[in-house]
Amino acid sequence: MKHEMKTNRRRLVVAGTITAALLMLALAPLNMGGCSASTIGDAVGNAVGGKQGQLIQATGKGVTALALSETQEDAMGQSVAVAITNRFGLDPNEALNKYVSLVGKTVAAASPRGDVEFHFGVLNTDEVNAYAGPNGYIMIARGALMRMQDESELAGVLAHEIAHVVDQHGLNMMKVAGLTDAGMQALRTNADIAKWVNATDNLVEKLVNGQYSQDQETRSDLLAVDYLIAAGYDPRGYHNFIQRMATASSSGGDLMSTHPGLGDRANRVAGKINQKGNFGGATLADRFRKNVPRPTA
């Protein structure tokens, strides 16, 4: 009896010691965790912040940070889209529009702004062009689709436009055109809609007349290759399309008139693809043909 009591008491002491040790073990990481999580978090936060800062500011030579907030950038994108869709109209083929959106969203997800709600539409015109409004309003002309041979070519053109959005080239084009920080701030107050209308019209005309700088076009071409590879598309499709348009232009056509220097651009894209050493990826010609009906003669 006495022996049993001693045994039980010893077991209780042992159990108490184990529990205390376990609690100490448990509590120790809690304190350390608060400290270490914060430290690691800071490092991640700085890296992320830096990356975002670069995205906001890496928009061309001599151009500083933008003066529009995110919602104002979205409003500008919508205003540009209002102007361009009214100018050309939207293609009534819903299945075609949906297909282009599915391809576009797949490429956009591979970009650094994969969480932006990109909107894609097909313009009801036989022009060969594509337009990108700020914050992800991308419109491609049906005429461009008619000159493509597979989905990787479509993905390539959309990737190029997505890169313009990622780098905020449209908004920076407004700044380069002389819209000052003060002017941008005035837009933000929305006190004078006439200023907003004027700024939108200015941007739309520049987009329609292809006034991106050579640097912006080059950068968008090179970023497009990155996005295509990340999304799993064959980047050579994009090169093939630009090369085809360059050949057509040199033979007297007026293709991709808002994207000059197509031959040089095709060479630069080819150089980037060679540098990446990526010669694979999806082309999806059958799916493209199924979804992009050719006009009957």
Add this chain to the structure above:
Amino acid sequence: MKQSRGRAVLRALFTAGVVGIGGIALAQAAEEVWVKSSQAKIWQGKGPVGLVATAKKGEKLTIMAREDKWMKVQYEDKQGYVMETAVSPKKIGSGAGAGDMLAGGSDTSGMDTSLAGRGLREEAMKYADAKNLDPKVVEQMMERNRAITFDEWTAFQKAGKVGPEGKK
């Protein structure tokens, strides 16, 4: 009898210790981040299709997993994916902060950002009105894009072996 009671006490104490560790470990795993831009869109998957919710600047999200440049998060009673660039490990207030300052200051449009992106914004509507243009064309384009479900997009990616779902 006494011996078995002692064993029961021992077992209970041991269990309490293990449960304690487990609970604290779970609490430790629940890393929190705060929305640093004016809003963060939370998506059904790793891409801009299937909007689950829109968290406002300064709101807290709980990280459930990290996948590439995305975080799977819990926001209120919803779960979804947010890009890591939209959040900060540091607590952020709902006013103007670093993210907005980089973009030129906080919003003054007076719009409810939780509704942002649902329709045309005030400035775009005013632009259309001033230019006598039809805003419905863009609204139709936006509606067509929003009508695409996450399941549709996933199936599209898998069929073509492209995108975050198709490359898995």
